[in-house]
Amino acid sequence: MVNIQIRGNLIRLDLKTVLDSEEFISIINSNSHIDLKNYIKKTRSEQKVIYKNTLPVIDSDCEISVTSFENDNYYDDGYTFFRSNLNKLNSKDEDLKIPLELFKNDYFLLDIKYGYGAGFETEIMDLNYENFEAEKLKILKTKIFGNQKNIVQSLKLNYLNLVDLGRNKFDFSKTQSFIFNNKYDEAYLLSEKKLSNQVEVIMKIEW
16 A cells, blocks of 8 residues: 655635625625624525535645555554655646535635645555555645635546545644635636636635
8 A cells, every 4th residue: 555645835725615795795785804704604504515525735845755554554664665856756737626506695715824834645456566566656736816826636556536535734834814706607717817707806814
């Protein structure tokens, strides 16, 4: 078994509905960041999460490591036989598609949390340091709204998509919240330039 882990700077995306009541519309019209912060806190239990993902940031601090273990033997200390900065791996630009089938409101909230830790971890059975081919690793990368650095939107090995185990080994230091007005009725919310054509930024909040 091999364990593949990406550790370094990361972001957490939480796309949520927002209760667009008369109070909310009044706050938007007044452009009051303080009132909007209070409103978001007050209505948090009524916000529905549409999409959630934790994604590594591709920079000089972000490293991928591959460690070999005996299958199902978690007492084995393992042998880390491959380390590399993400910038050195094969990569390809690809849009991050967020499905919006359940999203019907005019406004929504995007929380971008910035942190550090293991932004991706997966395990593959019946592989070890002898038959693992690091050159077959490939990153699909993209840029998201409000962030100029590339992020890892998915990782492939031999054209097979690797699935994050979601072990949540990270901490966050700050959060940015964007209130968006949805301008188009489309099935997907897309990253970078396409996103700016789909939505209008109503307000940005730092937490």
